[in-house]
Amino acid sequence: MEAITVKKLRRVYKGHERKEGFVAAIKSLVARKKVISEALKGINFTINQGEIVGFVGPNGAGKSTTIKILSGVLYPSEGDVRVLGYTPWLERRKYVKHIGAVFGQKSQLWWDLPPADSFQLSREMYAIPAQEFEERLRTLTNLLAVEKVMYRPTRELSLGERMKCEFIMALLHNPQVLFLDEPTIGVDAIAKDEIREFLVEVNKKFRTTILLTTHDMDDIEEICERIIIIDNGTIVYDGNLEKVKKKYLTCKTVDVEFTKIKNQKEFATILSKGTVLEDRKFFKSVRFERKDVDIPSVLKQLMNAADVVDLTVHESRLEHVIKEIYKEKEK
Amino acid sequence: MMRHVRLHVRHAKLRLASRMAYRGDLALSLVAFFLVQLAAPIFAGVIYFAGGEFPGWTIYQVLLLQGILSTIIGVSYMSFFGLLWFTENMVREGKLDIILMRPVNSLWLMIMGGFDEEDGARIVSGLTLIVLALYHIDISGSLTIAILLMFFGILFYLSLAVICSALTLRFIRTRLYEIVNLVQMYASYPGSIYGKKLSIVFSTVVPLLIVAHYPASALLGFAMNGILIAIVSVCVLVTVSIWFWYRTLRKYSSAGG
Numbered sequence: 001m002e003a004i005t006v007k008k009l010r011r012v013y014k015g016h017e018r019k020e021g022f023v024a025a026i027k028s029l030v031a032r033k034k035v036i037s038e039a040l041k042g043i044n045f046t047i048n049q050g051e052i053v054g055f056v057g058p059n060g061a062g063k064s065t066t067i068k069i070l071s072g073v074l075y076p077s078e079g080d081v082r083v084l085g086y087t088p089w090l091e092r093r094k095y096v097k098h099i100g101a102v103f104g105q106k107s108q109l110w111w112d113l114p115p116a117d118s119f120q121l122s123r124e125m126y127a128i129p130a131q132e133f134e135e136r137l138r139t140l141t142n143l144l145a146v147e148k149v150m151y152r153p154t155r156e157l158s159l160g161e162r163m164k165c166e167f168i169m170a171l172l173h174n175p176q177v178l179f180l181d182e183p184t185i186g187v188d189a190i191a192k193d194e195i196r197e198f199l200v201e202v203n204k205k206f207r208t209t210i211l212l213t214t215h216d217m218d219d220i221e222e223i224c225e226r227i228i229i230i231d232n233g234t235i236v237y238d239g240n241l242e243k244v245k246k247k248y249l250t251c252k253t254v255d256v257e258f259t260k261i262k263n264q265k266e267f268a269t270i271l272s273k274g275t276v277l278e279d280r281k282f283f284k285s286v287r288f289e290r291k292d293v294d295i296p297s298v299l300k301q302l303m304n305a306a307d308v309v310d311l312t313v314h315e316s317r318l319e320h321v322i323k324e325i326y327k328e329k330e331k
Numbered sequence: 332m333m334r335h336v337r338l339h340v341r342h343a344k345l346r347l348a349s350r351m352a353y354r355g356d357l358a359l360s361l362v363a364f365f366l367v368q369l370a371a372p373i374f375a376g377v378i379y380f381a382g383g384e385f386p387g388w389t390i391y392q393v394l395l396l397q398g399i400l401s402t403i404i405g406v407s408y409m410s411f412f413g414l415l416w417f418t419e420n421m422v423r424e425g426k427l428d429i430i431l432m433r434p435v436n437s438l439w440l441m442i443m444g445g446f447d448e449e450d451g452a453r454i455v456s457g458l459t460l461i462v463l464a465l466y467h468i469d470i471s472g473s474l475t476i477a478i479l480l481m482f483f484g485i486l487f488y489l490s491l492a493v494i495c496s497a498l499t500l501r502f503i504r505t506r507l508y509e510i511v512n513l514v515q516m517y518a519s520y521p522g523s524i525y526g527k528k529l530s531i532v533f534s535t536v537v538p539l540l541i542v543a544h545y546p547a548s549a550l551l552g553f554a555m556n557g558i559l560i561a562i563v564s565v566c567v568l569v570t571v572s573i574w575f576w577y578r579t580l581r582k583y584s585s586a587g588g
Binding site: 094 | 337425429433
């Protein structure tokens with residue numbers, strides 16, 4: 001069943017621009033140059049109930065505009081959007097009862113009060129029955145291990161603890177769709193892992209549809225099975241994450257640390273098959289194209305040619321995939 | 332509607348609880364607001380005792396009028412007038428998006444956000460003035476009508492706050508609220524000092540006489556020429572301001588993300 005359907009969605013922003021300096025500022029009082037920018041150029045996609053989809057793209061690509069239209073905050077210029085059967089901007093008050101959102105840079109908690117107080121306000125806003133509220137709060141606080149934290153003023157919490165409470169705030173009313181905009185920005189590695197595990201758990205337990213916007217590709221790799229890549233207002237890829245990685249991850253990087261080179265000629269020959277990324281006396285980092293070499297045999301040859309202390313193979317990161325897709329689109 | 336009122340009360344309690352985290356500042360602010368609100372009556376006293384006149388009004392009747400004005404301003408500023416600054420902050424920080432994602436009337440939520448407990452001190456200074464004035468004068472009018480007219484005075488302030496908030500949504504920053512200070516200044520004195528033409532303007536186009544002049548007149552049993560037009564004018568202003576606010580919200584483009 002489709003949770004989100006987006007058809008030919010366009011959004012145009014009308015603004016003004018002026019040159020730098022005081023004189024230009026004065027001139028702009030009389031005559032301003034109008035600028036029309038097309039943030040979304042007729043995008044289409046659908047997301048099924050219970051899916052977790054990563055929505056990625058560079059700054060200014062149209063991610064936030066899409067999320068804001070989907071959440072009913074902005075009116076589109078053209079196009080049709082249905083989320084859970086609602087047109088978000090037309091039926092906003094009825095519709096928003098069924099969605100939740102976490103914005104990494106916009107807190108929903110009261111700064112000087114414990115999150116528990118903010119949760120109570122949320123209960124009142126969404127008219128959540130007392131018993132249902134208590135049960136859900138218990139489940140969510142257990143999952144995120146913030147039972148004690150939620151009674152301390154928000155200003156005293158670490159960013160990780162605060163973000164966990166933001167998630168609780170967004171999920172207390174049991175939304176069917178959750179929009180996440182940079183939810184792990186600035187959060188330490190341990191808290192990030194806990195949040196990712198929590199999101200997977202919430203998705204499994206409540207079948208919550210999640211649309212995640214982030215620049216942290218680890219978030220995407222660990223949570224999402226599907227990604228939508230947007231660039232300059234158009235969708236450049238929409239599909240399975242593994243498939244896209246296989247298609248675009250054409251190289252692997254080998255890091256080798258050694259104490260002595262036993263066979264200088266053989267060692268040099270191996271290195272020449274790839275691109276040396278880092279070159280120190282007892283350490284080399286080399287990228288090999290998978291179509292040109294067989295990685296296991298490269299590793300064997302390296303072991304023979306030098307007294308190897310450490311050998312590591314890295315897959316290229318998702319960032320690399322996305323860059324490749326952008327490059328392909330530019331061509 | 333009851334849910335909205337409950338929500339407003341809970342929000343106000345949270346706001347008070349939050350403010351109590353800074354007790355010293357809260358106490359100082361309350362005292363400052365109390366004293367500032369007494370400035371206009373002191374000025375009126377200075378004018379009166381220096382030989383100035385308020386045609387048809389004694390100094391204690393003027394004090395009653397200013398007490399009513401302070402009370403109305405106190406109620407308005409405490410309950411909703413912070414909407415102006417709240418709107419500016421929300422738009423600048425992009426947090427209006429969060430408000431729009433709540434299943435409650437957005438304007439109501441914004442009004443809730445404008446609650447400011449410190450302005451409660453203005454109500455105290457207003458009531459003090461009313462009690463002080465009533466000690467020296469007899470009431471020959473109707474208390475019920477006076478209270479009803481005070482309610483319309485609050486509605487007038489509400490319409491001003493909503494219009495300024497809408498303009499802030501549109502332009503992000505506006506100093507239009509300075510006009511509100513002008514309203515307070517003109518509303519501080521009996522309508523009789525403004526002459527016929529200006530009095531007509533102040534009871535029709537800008538019905539500021541409803542804020543203090545008419546409620547005080549109702550209490551003192553004075554004639555209230557143009558009162559019905561002023562009430563209709565306030566109702567129209569409130570309706571138009573709410574319509575204008577939602578109209579402006581449609582054009583809201585949010586902060587860049």
